[in-house]
Amino acid sequence: MNTEELEKLRESAYAMLKPSRIAHVAGCEETAARLAERWGENELDARKAAIVHDCTKKEPLQKQLELCEVYGIKPDSIEKESSALLHSKTGAAVAKEKFGLSDRICEAVKWHTTGKPDMTTLEKIIYLADFIEPTRAFPGLEEVRAFAFEDLDRAVSMAMTMSLENMKDRGIEPHPNTVNALSFIKEKRDTA
Numbered sequence: 001m002n003t004e005e006l007e008k009l010r011e012s013a014y015a016m017l018k019p020s021r022i023a024h025v026a027g028c029e030e031t032a033a034r035l036a037e038r039w040g041e042n043e044l045d046a047r048k049a050a051i052v053h054d055c056t057k058k059e060p061l062q063k064q065l066e067l068c069e070v071y072g073i074k075p076d077s078i079e080k081e082s083s084a085l086l087h088s089k090t091g092a093a094v095a096k097e098k099f100g101l102s103d104r105i106c107e108a109v110k111w112h113t114t115g116k117p118d119m120t121t122l123e124k125i126i127y128l129a130d131f132i133e134p135t136r137a138f139p140g141l142e143e144v145r146a147f148a149f150e151d152l153d154r155a156v157s158m159a160m161t162m163s164l165e166n167m168k169d170r171g172i173e174p175h176p177n178t179v180n181a182l183s184f185i186k187e188k189r190d191t192a
């Protein structure tokens with residue numbers, strides 16, 4: 001493990017965060033590292049993805065849209081109105097352009113909010129680490145935390161189901177990527 005490389009990345013990425021979000025990102029990194037170890041993924045890549053995953057999160061919608069212009073990102077109609085969705089896309093672009101991270105790491109950043117069908121193990125790890133890291137607290141989370149180390153797909157589908165229910169309660173339209181991601185996992189499990 002190249003600790004110096006990670007330390008430099010933390011320093012640059014944390015400087016882009018609201019101070020209040022650092023504990024979440026640090027928790028996400030440790031959780032991602034443990035999940036990588038459990039599921040045979042590359043721990044260094046998991047740490048890097050977690051460190052940068054929210055690097056554009058503090059930017060408001062207008063700035064997110066400007067970043068989309070800069071990086072050639074074409075947001076869809078739902079993303080255009082949601083900085084919460086756009087930060088994954090713009091974060092992935094910054095991970096590549098500013099931090100020079102590999103495509104597989106950038107893809108994990110890109111899909112950490114909505115998920116998508118047929119995710120890689122690293123993408124699932126970052127999606128889940130973001131959801132279950134230790135500073136998070138809401139009903140049902142302990143069960144997802146337990147399954148994350150028992151059955152990765154089941155944990156991802158539980159997290160996605162909870163997210164969709166939460167959005168429904170708040171009257172927020174879910175992104176089709178999450179709906180499709182959940183169907184994909186369920187179909188795969190049914191035919192397994």
Ligand SMILES: [Fe+2]
Pocket residue numbers: 053054057087088112113130
């Ligand atoms: Fe995020």
Ligand SMILES: [Fe+2]
Pocket residue numbers: 024028053054130
């Ligand atoms: Fe996050």
